[in-house]
Amino acid sequence: xxxxxxxxxxxALPYLWQGMVRTLxxxxxxxxxxxxxxxxxxxxxxxxxxxLSNVAAFYVNGFRSIPLVMVLLWFYLLVPQFIxxxxxxxxxxxxxxxxFVAFALFEASYYAEIIRxxxxxxxxxxxxxxxxxxxxxxxxxLLIVLPQAFRRMIPLLLTQAIILFQDxxxxxxxxxxxxxxxxxxxxxRDGTLVEMLLFAGAVYFVISFSAxxxxxxxxxxxxx
Amino acid sequence: xxxxxxxxxxxxEFHVLKHCTTEVSRGEVVVVxxxxxxxxxxxxxxxxxxEIFQEGExxxxxxxxxxxxxxxxxxxxxxxxxxxxxxLFPHLKVIQNLTIAQCKVLGRGNKEATEKALQLLEMVDxxxxxQKFPSQLSGGQQQRVAIARALAMDPIAMLFxxxxxxxxxxxxxxxxxxxxxxxxxGMTMMVVTHEMGFAREVxxxxxxxxxxEIVEDRPKTDFFGSPGTDRAQQFLSKILSHSx
Numbered sequence: 529x530x531x532x533x534x535x536x537x538x539x540a541l542p543y544l545w546q547g548m549v550r551t552l553x554x555x556x557x558x559x560x561x562x563x564x565x566x567x568x569x570x571x572x573x574x575x576x577x578x579x580l581s582n583v584a585a586f587y588v589n590g591f592r593s594i595p596l597v598m599v600l601l602w603f604y605l606l607v608p609q610f611i612x613x614x615x616x617x618x619x620x621x622x623x624x625x626x627x628f629v630a631f632a633l634f635e636a637s638y639y640a641e642i643i644r645x646x647x648x649x650x651x652x653x654x655x656x657x658x659x660x661x662x663x664x665x666x667x668x669x670l671l672i673v674l675p676q677a678f679r680r681m682i683p684l685l686l687t688q689a690i691i692l693f694q695d696x697x698x699x700x701x702x703x704x705x706x707x708x709x710x711x712x713x714x715x716x717r718d719g720t721l722v723e724m725l726l727f728a729g730a731v732y733f734v735i736s737f738s739a740x741x742x743x744x745x746x747x748x749x750x751x752x
Numbered sequence: 753x754x755x756x757x758x759x760x761x762x763x764x765e766f767h768v769l770k771h772c773t774t775e776v777s778r779g780e781v782v783v784v785x786x787x788x789x790x791x792x793x794x795x796x797x798x799x800x801x802x803e804i805f806q807e808g809e810x811x812x813x814x815x816x817x818x819x820x821x822x823x824x825x826x827x828x829x830x831x832x833x834x835x836x837x838x839x840l841f842p843h844l845k846v847i848q849n850l851t852i853a854q855c856k857v858l859g860r861g862n863k864e865a866t867e868k869a870l871q872l873l874e875m876v877d878x879x880x881x882x883q884k885f886p887s888q889l890s891g892g893q894q895q896r897v898a899i900a901r902a903l904a905m906d907p908i909a910m911l912f913x914x915x916x917x918x919x920x921x922x923x924x925x926x927x928x929x930x931x932x933x934x935x936x937x938g939m940t941m942m943v944v945t946h947e948m949g950f951a952r953e954v955x956x957x958x959x960x961x962x963x964x965e966i967v968e969d970r971p972k973t974d975f976f977g978s979p980g981t982d983r984a985q986q987f988l989s990k991i992l993s994h995s996x
Contacts, residue, residue: 656802657839661853661905662829671852675843 536718537727540710547710548731554627554696554706559689561632566639571669573644584640591637597698603630604702623704627696635692642684646677683747690739694732707731753778753909753940754799759808761794761964768794769805770964776909781941783951783972786961787987792944793836795961796911799942800831813908829857832902836914838894840886846873846897847882850904858905865904872900876930892923896930909940916947946991952976960984 572584591599607626650673658668678685697708705713708728715724754776761769769791776782784792797803799810801817801824810817815827841849850869854860860868873879876896878889886894895915902910912931916924928950935941935954945951951958951972958975960968960983968975968984979985 653835653837653839654841656797657833657835657841659802659825660800660828660831660833660835661901662825662827662857663853664825667856671856672841676841679843 530722532723533720534723534727536714536720537723540714540718540724543710543714544707544728544731547705547707550624550704550706551693551696551708554624554631554699555689555693557628558631558635558692558696561628562635562639562692563643563685565632565636567643567674569636569640570643570647573640574647588637588640591634592641596634596695597701599634600627600630600698600702603627603633621704623699623702626702627699627704631692631696635688638688639685642681642688643677646681646684647673649680650676679750682750683743686739686743686746690736690743693739694736753780753813754942755809755811756795756799757809757811759795759798759805759810761791761798761803761805761807768964769798771808772961772964772966773808774959774966774969776940776942778940779938780956781935781939781943781954782957782959783955784942784944784959784961785946785948785951785987785991786967790961791964792959792961793913796913796942796944799911800828800833802833825857829853829905830908832899832905832907832910834895834898834902834910834912834915836917838886838891838898838918840894840898840901842886844885845882846878846884846886846889849886849897850901853901854904868904869900872903873897875903875933876900877926890923891919892926895919895923895927899927899930899934903934909942910934912941912943912945914944914946916945948976948988948992960987962987 569584569587572580573588575581575584603626604623607629608622611622611625654672654676655668658672659665663671696706699706700709700712711724711728712721715721718724756772756774759769759772760767772791772795774782784796786792794803798805799812799817805818808818812827812831816822817824817827840846841852844852847866847869850872851862851865854865854868855862870879870882873882876899878893878896878900881889881893881897886897889897899910899915915931916927919927924947928947931941931943931950932954943950943955955972957970958968958972959966960975960979960981962983967981968979970980974980975984976988979988
């Protein structure tokens with residue numbers, strides 16, 4: 529029978545917390561930039577200009593057809609070169625920066641599809657009503673369509689955010705340590721890898737599951 | 753005020769509007785009726801450019817709706833429209849439904865817009881409902897808010913696209929009452945409706961459409977007295993026997 533040894537966990541908690549902060553940083557940046565960029569891409573995709581809508585479709589389909597791990601590695605190889613050619617050596621951790629960029633661009637492709645569906649779910653009559661009051665297309669989109677679309681999309685956007693939160697653990701491939709990385713490294717060092725990973729898994733579960741419950745409650749509220 | 757000249761429209765091969773010509777003068781109330789699919793809603797939506805047309809010309813207050821250089825948004829801000837399905841903005845409170853375009857399109861200040869909105873809500877008899885959301889109102893109440901929303905822009909004319917067709921019978925009257933009041937105050941109105949009682953009470957002229965054509969366009973007394981065509985006669989006998 530395997531003897532569990534949980535004793536190293538309390539001592540590791542400060543490091544685990546630092547890791548969690550990093551995880552949340554990446555998640556937060558990717559959500560904010562992903563939603564802003566995703567909205568722009570969704571609008572391009574719905575545009576009547578076929579060049580714009582094709583470019584947007586290419587972006588979305590491209591990112592959705594490539595494994596996230598690969599996107600991360602690519603950006604890790606690309607971003608540093610790109611940045612240093614622009615502004616020289618940056619002071620911020622280059623691995624963190626490439627993780628931000630990779631996750632933001634990757635998530636934007638998923639958010640774009642959710643947002644596009646949300647925009648299309650708003651009835652044509654609402655657009656006509658905006659136009660009839662003298663609003664421009666831009667005003668109608670911004671003041672009438674998008675607020676309604678986002679309200680309907682909140683559960684889907686949050687669900688995507690939960691997936692993203694878990695996916696951030698993949699940054700270990702570019703040597704960045706976030707919550708999962710810290711757990712793995714300290715577990716390895718102390719010879720308590722099993723315990724540490726079980727603990728990390730429990731933390732992921734508690735956070736993701738509570739967030740899912742929140743989404744479900746929200747869904748109920750929005751439906752009523 | 754509204755002048756429609758030889759307007760034709762096609763959906764692909766389908767000829768929806770055929771050389772429609774008519775006129776709505778300042779202060780006039782014109783009712784447009786006809787069987788479903790006759791093109792009456794399409795015609796009224798052409799007047800504020802919500803539908804495009806391929807041939808002919810529509811002038812609103814002297815401005816050509818179809819012309820490329822026309823600022824359509826500006827023109828629309830001067831013409832009120834009321835829809836069959838109300839189309840209130842569900843994410844905004846009643847009061848915000850009435851102020852949003854005043855502020856964002858006309859550039860009015862919030863205070864001025866709110867005052868105007870409250871005044872109009874009183875006119876449509878919904879003063880107590882300013883802070884509610886549209887979903888908390890009945891169909892008839894929503895449509896009255898929609899009328900107030902259009903009036904908040906101080907329109908030079910009002911277009912009504914089957915404003916009572918989606919309403920339960922007991923709510924039709926409250927909406928028609930508001931429209932009658934408007935007509936009596938001298939508002940220029942073009943109204944697509946089957947409510948012949950309304951037409952009898954306030955219309956100056958009645959237009960009868962069928963298969964995309966304006967079949968009759970006559971003063972209401974003539975129209976109801978002796979419809980000039982069999983098609984109008986048949987239509988009238990059907991809806992009048994139904995509503996009587």
